[in-house]
Amino acid sequence: MTAIDSAAEVQVAEAPNTPALLGPWALMWRQFRRHKVAYVSLYLVGFIYFVALFGEFLAPADHLETNTRAPFAPPQGIHLFTEDEEGGRQFQLHAYGLKMEIDREAMRRHFVEDPEKIIPLGFFVKGHEYRLLWLIPTDRHFFGPKDPDQTVYFWGADRLGRDILSRIIMGTRISMSIGLVGVAVSLVVGIALGGMSGYYGGWIDTLIQRLIEFLRSIPTIPLWMGLAAAIPLDWPPLRTYFVVTLIVSMIGWTTLAREVRGKFLSLRREDFVIAARLDGLSDWEIIRKHLVPSFASHIIASLTLAVPLMILAETSLSFLGIGLQPPIVSWGTLLKEAQNIRTIIEAPWLLIAPGITIVVAVLALNFLGDGLRDAADPYAN
Amino acid sequence: MGAFILRRVLYMIPTVFLVSIVTFIIIQLPPGDYLDALAAEMGEAGVDNTAVIEQLREQYGLGQPMYLQYWKWMTGILFEGDFGISFEKNLPVTDVIWDRLGWTFAISILTLLFIWIVALPIGIYSAVRKYSVGDYVATFFGFVGLAVPNFLLALLMMYVAFKYFGQSVGGLVSPEYLNAPWSWAKFVDLLKHIWMPVFVVGTSGAAALIRIMRANLLDELYRPYVVTARAKGMSEFQLLMRYPVRVALNPFISTIGWILPTLVSGEIIVAVVMNLPTTGPLLLRALLVQDMYLAGSLILIVSLLTVIGTLLSDVLLAWIDPRIRYQ
Numbered sequence: 001m002t003a004i005d006s007a008a009e010v011q012v013a014e015a016p017n018t019p020a021l022l023g024p025w026a027l028m029w030r031q032f033r034r035h036k037v038a039y040v041s042l043y044l045v046g047f048i049y050f051v052a053l054f055g056e057f058l059a060p061a062d063h064l065e066t067n068t069r070a071p072f073a074p075p076q077g078i079h080l081f082t083e084d085e086e087g088g089r090q091f092q093l094h095a096y097g098l099k100m101e102i103d104r105e106a107m108r109r110h111f112v113e114d115p116e117k118i119i120p121l122g123f124f125v126k127g128h129e130y131r132l133l134w135l136i137p138t139d140r141h142f143f144g145p146k147d148p149d150q151t152v153y154f155w156g157a158d159r160l161g162r163d164i165l166s167r168i169i170m171g172t173r174i175s176m177s178i179g180l181v182g183v184a185v186s187l188v189v190g191i192a193l194g195g196m197s198g199y200y201g202g203w204i205d206t207l208i209q210r211l212i213e214f215l216r217s218i219p220t221i222p223l224w225m226g227l228a229a230a231i232p233l234d235w236p237p238l239r240t241y242f243v244v245t246l247i248v249s250m251i252g253w254t255t256l257a258r259e260v261r262g263k264f265l266s267l268r269r270e271d272f273v274i275a276a277r278l279d280g281l282s283d284w285e286i287i288r289k290h291l292v293p294s295f296a297s298h299i300i301a302s303l304t305l306a307v308p309l310m311i312l313a314e315t316s317l318s319f320l321g322i323g324l325q326p327p328i329v330s331w332g333t334l335l336k337e338a339q340n341i342r343t344i345i346e347a348p349w350l351l352i353a354p355g356i357t358i359v360v361a362v363l364a365l366n367f368l369g370d371g372l373r374d375a376a377d378p379y380a381n
Numbered sequence: 382m383g384a385f386i387l388r389r390v391l392y393m394i395p396t397v398f399l400v401s402i403v404t405f406i407i408i409q410l411p412p413g414d415y416l417d418a419l420a421a422e423m424g425e426a427g428v429d430n431t432a433v434i435e436q437l438r439e440q441y442g443l444g445q446p447m448y449l450q451y452w453k454w455m456t457g458i459l460f461e462g463d464f465g466i467s468f469e470k471n472l473p474v475t476d477v478i479w480d481r482l483g484w485t486f487a488i489s490i491l492t493l494l495f496i497w498i499v500a501l502p503i504g505i506y507s508a509v510r511k512y513s514v515g516d517y518v519a520t521f522f523g524f525v526g527l528a529v530p531n532f533l534l535a536l537l538m539m540y541v542a543f544k545y546f547g548q549s550v551g552g553l554v555s556p557e558y559l560n561a562p563w564s565w566a567k568f569v570d571l572l573k574h575i576w577m578p579v580f581v582v583g584t585s586g587a588a589a590l591i592r593i594m595r596a597n598l599l600d601e602l603y604r605p606y607v608v609t610a611r612a613k614g615m616s617e618f619q620l621l622m623r624y625p626v627r628v629a630l631n632p633f634i635s636t637i638g639w640i641l642p643t644l645v646s647g648e649i650i651v652a653v654v655m656n657l658p659t660t661g662p663l664l665l666r667a668l669l670v671q672d673m674y675l676a677g678s679l680i681l682i683v684s685l686l687t688v689i690g691t692l693l694s695d696v697l698l699a700w701i702d703p704r705i706r707y708q
Binding site for chain 1: 395396399400403404407408410411412524525527528529530531532533536537539540543544642643645646647649650653654660664665668669676679680683684687688691
């Protein structure tokens with residue numbers, strides 16, 4: 001990097017009329033910004049991780065609190081203006097309260113919005129107590145009913161009357177972090193094995209390549225199902241979380257290892273690697289100082305593309321009931337509530353709200369990874 | 382060609398061996414076994430039959446060391462075609478699994494055909510009309526197809542089918558045909574049901590393959606041989622089909638190798654959601670109640686058949702492209 005930077009300075013000094021040369025990362029950034037969808041996705045992914053970090057602050061209600069008086073409550077809309085007695089319109093964010101109606105034919109009760117009952121809404125309102133970023137105790141919430149005793153279900157409620165929106169927000173932390181931790185694990189394994197495979201070649205290469213081929217040739221879901229089903233139900237949530245993450249990370253590393261191996265194979269014959277070896281650098285130093293920086297951008301792109309795969313895997317396992325278990329709230333365990341068609345017909349928001357969240361998150365990560373991959377090699381053209 | 386096939390078949394043997402070991406370890410992982418669960422259940426009912434349980438344990442060889450159990454299971458499969466017994470159903474595993482496996486692979490292969498039929502024309506169109514509205518639409522749906530998890534799509538389709546078309550959902554045939562003998566009417570009914578899992582499982586694969594086809598064809602479209610053919614006055618469609626598409630098709634076939642395992646995986650999840658009479662629900666249930674020989678046999682056979690499918694695709698590829706044989 002420094003070599004390229006100083007070279008750039010020298011050139012600029014010699015020919016002041018040519019545009020300034022940019023370093024590789026600056027070139028990549030410029031290339032990346034051309035991919036409009038990926039650029040937007042970068043902000044979207046940033047926003048999703050922001051939600052994951054400040055979940056309690058953004059959630060309007062306590063995601064674990066049940067309400068026997070609002071099972072399957074439908075989503076409540078936000079209204080802008082209230083009317084006073086004289087018929088004058090006033091700006092006041094509010095939602096309508098719910099009233100129960102009994103459907104005599106179907107012998108079922110369901111909830112409808114009652115325009116008589118007005119629940120004022122506001123920003124930075126008081127609500128349940130929590131610790132912001134696990135540190136600062138507070139009871140302020142970004143948005144919600146002004147009266148802390150009221151609950152408004154913006155995205156509906158589940159069978160126990162828990163607020164879906166708050167649960168999705170809190171589930172974001174688990175689901176998105178599984179992607180990150182899983183990627184970190186596959187990064188270590190993938191680079192270690194892929195690097196060894198490509199750098200040493202010979203029988204080590206053959207062995208590792210056979211292992212990868214083996215893992216890719218068998219259908220993974222039945223194996224994961226077997227592994228995940230082996231997790232005892234009475235394990236503490238945190239341990240289950242880490243084991244599920246480990247299982248999920250088994251997908252990512254093979255692709256990564258192949259990529260790293262390919263790069264190693266093509267790079268180890270390069271002049272700068274031979275020069276470094278003649279200078280007496282050890283294998284490890286060559287790998288760390290010369291090889292890794294030269295394909296770091298490709299790795300970052302592949303990692304970004306691996307995150308959504310892991311999120312989808314966690315969701316699938318939890319949905320089947322063999323991944324994360326309640327009380328852990330993840331997008332997968334939320335969808336587990338929408339498992340049978342009867343529930344979905346009665347309360348479609350149980351399926352639609354977490355479903356859209358997952359699709360948006362995965363789409364954003366895919367677009368971001370796609371843009372990063374295109375930008376990873378700025379010297380291609 | 383013969384040598385190539387022989388080499389590939391020989392390569393398969395260690396893979397299959399490894400699959401069997403991994404499978405066996407996985408089904409042994411949960412603490413306790415089916416008989417523990419059974420004993421607990423009986424204990425709750427107030428029946429004391431430690432003796433019976435011990436006798437069963439002896440009979441099934443559950444108390445023996447793991448390698449011995451593995452050896453017994455394997456020799457049973459290899460020499461007698463005996464996959465062990467399903468504890469829960471109290472039947473030999475072979476009686477339970479074959480028609481379910483048949484359905485799983487029928488759906489997977491139908492899905493593969495569906496993916497090809499969809500991805501080939503759309504991929505060609507996307508490449509030839511690069512950056513056209515149609516290309517953007519295909520790209521967009523490609524990304525969405527990759528982003529929607531199979532089970533979510535299955536739930537969504539079931540919801541739409543039930544709510545707006547009033548169609549019975551779940552299963553492969555309507556309830557009235559469930560135990561009926563095969564007839565034309567039942568076959569038509571089957572077709573009315575089977576398209577849904579095929580569509581659901583195939584969407585993400587089709588999305589991926591459209592991207593691959595587009596990229597492959599884009600690499601070929603501007604080659605000198607295309608320009609030559611065009612200069613000689615060949616019609617555009619004939620030119621496209623005869624040269625670049627044929628070259629681009631090559632990686633298309635090689636992708637069966639990795640698409641087949643994902644199809645089988647996808648089918649298993651979708652089957653649980655749609656309650657199809659395939660391996661999915663059976664495997665999930667077997668894993669949950671620790672019906673170990675049933676679960677193990679399912680994982681083993683599904684993996685084995687997938688490995689064979691991949692082998693067939695490799696042979697097909699070598700047959701089409703002679704360069705592969707000599708690598």
